[in-house]
Amino acid sequence: DVKVTQSSRYLVKRTGEKVFLECVQDMDHENMFWYRQDPGLGLRLIYFSYDVKMKEKGDIPEGYSVSREKKERFSLILESASTNQTSMYLCASSFGTPPGEQFFGPGTRLTVL
Amino acid sequence: GQQVMQIPQYQHVQEGEDFTTYCNSSTTLSNIQWYKQRPGGHPVFLIQLVKSGEVKKQKRLTFQFGEAKKNSSLHITATQTTDVGTYFCAGPDYGGSQGNLIFGKGTKLSVKP
Numbered sequence A: 001d002v003k004v005t006q007s008s009r010y011l012v013k014r015t016g017e018k019v020f021l022e023c024v025q026d027m028d029h030e031n032m033f034w035y036r037q038d039p040g041l042g043l044r045l046i047y048f049s050y051d052v053k054m055k056e057k058g059d060i061p062e063g064y065s066v067s068r069e070k071k072e073r074f075s076l077i078l079e080s081a082s083t084n085q086t087s088m089y090l091c092a093s094s095f096g097t098p099p100g101e102q103f104f105g106p107g108t109r110l111t112v113l
Numbered sequence B: 001g002q003q004v005m006q007i008p009q010y011q012h013v014q015e016g017e018d019f020t021t022y023c024n025s026s027t028t029l030s031n032i033q034w035y036k037q038r039p040g041g042h043p044v045f046l047i048q049l050v051k052s053g054e055v056k057k058q059k060r061l062t063f064q065f066g067e068a069k070k071n072s073s074l075h076i077t078a079t080q081t082t083d084v085g086t087y088f089c090a091g092p093d094y095g096g097s098q099g100n101l102i103f104g105k106g107t108k109l110s111v112k113p
Helices: none
Strands: A002-008 A010-013 A019-025 A030-036 A042-049 A063-072 A075-079 A087-094 A109-110 B004-007 B008-012 B019-025 B032-037 B044-049 B054-056 B062-064 B071-076 B087-091 B102-103 B107-112
Touching: A002 A087, A010 A019, A019 A030, A019 A087, A019 A109, A030 A063, A030 A075, A042 A063, A042 A075, A075 A087, B004 B087, B008 B019, B019 B087, B019 B107, B032 B071, B044 B054, B044 B062, B071 B087
Parallel strands: A010 A109, B008 B107
Antiparallel strands: A002 A019, A019 A075, A030 A042, A030 A087, A063 A075, A087 A109, B004 B019, B019 B071, B032 B044, B032 B087, B054 B062, B062 B071, B087 B102, B087 B107
């Protein structure tokens, strides 16, 4: 059974903290994605990666960075968390091109106080 | 830029009534995907349509891809409480790198028993 796992289901951090969200997939997918989901705004792409050490900015990359040192792992980093980054963060992965089915992780609900 | 729009944003139905959500793209798509997200869950892939005019059925769900490959619809016959959730359509992002999808904002379906 294919799987995308995320390091935490719920996370509470303080303003200014550095936050790491980890995502691991076991399907040998080339592509990995980080989205944030807010009510009424749908899924907004933060960053994605189509290969190890490769990354591309999505629609809302400001305040975030990513790391992909291994094919199965894609990390989202909030360098200095702010309250407007309180959100649900979803990781997804898929095979290469053309864009195939995306498999999503369970999500991390991050609250920044 | 490329956009994928969905209507309606919300739909409340009585159990047993039919439901339809519509998806429109600003560009011609090579394929379109549909996802369902249950309350508290993550998006799960339902189906992909590839051919112009294609119609696919999954039990009570009927998916259509328009002749011009710029619009799609999902129709649920005789809704049940298990249909509750948010339905997203998504198409390939031609402005970005390979492997990326653009998601509509989703239609949130609630079903009154």
